[in-house]
Amino acid sequence: SFPFTIIAVGLFTNLVEFSLLRSFPFIELTSPNFIGTVLLVFVNHYLAFKYFNKVYHTFAEVLSYFTLCLWLIPFTFFISLSAGDNVLPSTVQPLLTPNPDHDVLSHYMTKGKKKRSVLLTIFENCKDFVMPSRTKRF
Structure with a gap:
């Protein structure tokens, strides 16, 4: 029962994050893909807060949505970039x-x-x- 805008922006964010994999270990902080990913993550958070403010869901459902749909890929990028330091x-x-x-x-x-x-x-x-x-x- 999520609005179409949340689903569309979430999928578009995943596509932009997928484009970061072309040059994965070397992510430039000034590249348009990285800046777009950061902006889209903030847009996703804004839309999710707006939706969950209007529609009641349990805390576990809200936390699982944020964890799986909003935080999983950015944190995975962050952790995998720092994991290569000890290789x-x-x-x-x-x-x-x-x-x-x-x-x-x-x-x-x-x-x-x-x-x-x-x-x-x-x-x-x-x-x-x-x-x-x-x-x-x-």
Whole structure:
């Protein structure tokens, strides 16, 4: 019983979001497709709020509509773009002078350790403070 405008704008938004997949890992924030997607997401939210303000539905129905029809694809794009940050390098730049100490994997694994070790230490200390574990006694 949704109005035709909500269905049409939702389908058009999905088509514009689908066009982002042509250059997927490289999404330009100034491209017309990305700007159109952001604008259409706001239009979809406006139409949905307007509709659910007039017609009563349970909270679970409204939440499931927003989750599945409005938020699923944008959040999936956002999560998949940030998920590639922790991937091992797939190509190696050829070195002019081979260095036996320069291993791509070990270089990649130790590259960000200085930044991460402080954060991991803080989280480990917080975890030990909040949930102390039993120590093994031999």
